[in-house]
Amino acid sequence: MEKFKTLYTDLEEDILTITLNKPEKSNVLTTQTIHDLRSVIQKVYDDNTIRSVIITGAGEEAFSIGEDLNELQELSELNGRKFAENGQETFALIENCHKPILAAINGHALGSGLELALACHLRIASEEAEFGFPEVTRGIIPGFGGTQRLTYLLGKTTALELLITGDTFSASEAKEMGLVNHVVSYKEAVIKKSREILHKVMANAPLAIGALINCINAAYHPEEDGYQTEANAFANCCKSEDLTEGISAFLQKRTPNFKGE
Known part of the structure; x- marks a missing residue:
């Protein structure tokens, strides 16, 4: 840098x-x-x-x-x-x-x-x-x-x-x-x-972390519907490889390898 x-x-x-x-x-x-x-x-x-x-x-x-x-x-x-x-x-x-x-x-x-x-x-x-x-x-x-x-x-x-x-x-x-x-x-x-x-x-899923930051910020922006922001972010996580990896790791009792995808 x-x-x-x-x-x-x-x-x-x-x-x-x-x-x-x-x-x-x-x-x-x-x-x-x-x-x-x-x-x-x-x-x-x-x-x-x-x-x-x-x-x-x-x-x-x-x-x-x-x-x-x-x-x-x-x-x-x-x-x-x-x-x-x-x-x-x-x-x-x-x-x-x-x-x-x-x-x-x-x-x-x-x-x-x-x-x-x-x-x-x-x-x-x-x-x-x-x-x-x-x-x-x-x-x-x-x-x-x-x-x-x-x-x-x-x-x-x-x-x-x-x-x-x-x-x-x-x-x-x-x-x-x-x-x-x-x-x-x-x-x-x-x-x-x-x-x-x-x-x-x-150690947690990067996509989920970014989504949470966005949702928390939305909670105090009057022009933004925080609930809709949350629903959209939730839906975005549903299509991610991180979700698949997180669930697989939990069921297999291992540490997840998140890639932010």
């Missing part, structure tokens, strides 16, 4: 790890970072050697603290809208990817850094991680889909309080809210737990 200016990638055991690589600036999300992320995720869609993804931050302090304030100061109404739409489109690529994408949150996840984590399908956090949307304290709001995903995950009342106060909260509080799946002790444990979960996921 090509080299990028703001992140680096590593593919091991079918898991692509994407590391935001600006630790000296707490892995801020610049326009270039969003561009690089979009390029990588687009490759994930088409590369059959990649079966799942981990997104994490370099260093020990931060997953990402969000937007580059220097860039924010340069935004006008016109290019601000374009900036937000570009981030939304990139994060939608993550959310809608048919391969599982997991956020390994090794430190602060603030602003658009938290928006990035919320766009991922699963989230694992270290005990030291801190979360929040401080945008309102800087005269702006989240622009990469955070208002929508936070409301979907937490409900209107809780999401609104967090957004309009700008309060930060701990990893344990995030776990209690349902924003993260697991909290572990330190960064190395975050990656270890992330890989452990993804290996468990990748």
Whole structure:
């Protein structure tokens, strides 16, 4: 995979790890970072050697603290809208990817850094991680889909309080809210737990995994009939070789060899 200016990638055991690589600036999300992320995720869609993804931050302090304030100061109404739409489109690529994408949150996840984590399908956090949307304290709001995903995950009342106060909260509080799946002790444990979960996921049928991601996403898109999406996905699985293999393996008491077909 090509080299990028703001992140680096590593593919091991079918898991692509994407590391935001600006630790000296707490892995801020610049326009270039969003561009690089979009390029990588687009490759994930088409590369059959990649079966799942981990997104994490370099260093020990931060997953990402969000937007580059220097860039924010340069935004006008016109290019601000374009900036937000570009981030939304990139994060939608993550959310809608048919391969599982997991956020390994090794430190602060603030602003658009938290928006990035919320766009991922699963989230694992270290005990030291801190979360929040401080945008309102800087005269702006989240622009990469955070208002929508936070409301979907937490409900209107809780999401609104967090957004309009700008309060930060701990990893344990995030776990209690349902924003993260697991909290572990330190960064190395975050990656270890992330890989452990993804290996468990990748042992299952790829077509079914992609279908489930699509169905869950459909559940909160008002313009989409989630039940019909589920029925269509179920029907698609019925014609797959993976279904034949899964049933045969179960009856023969062996490990299935799914091929995603």
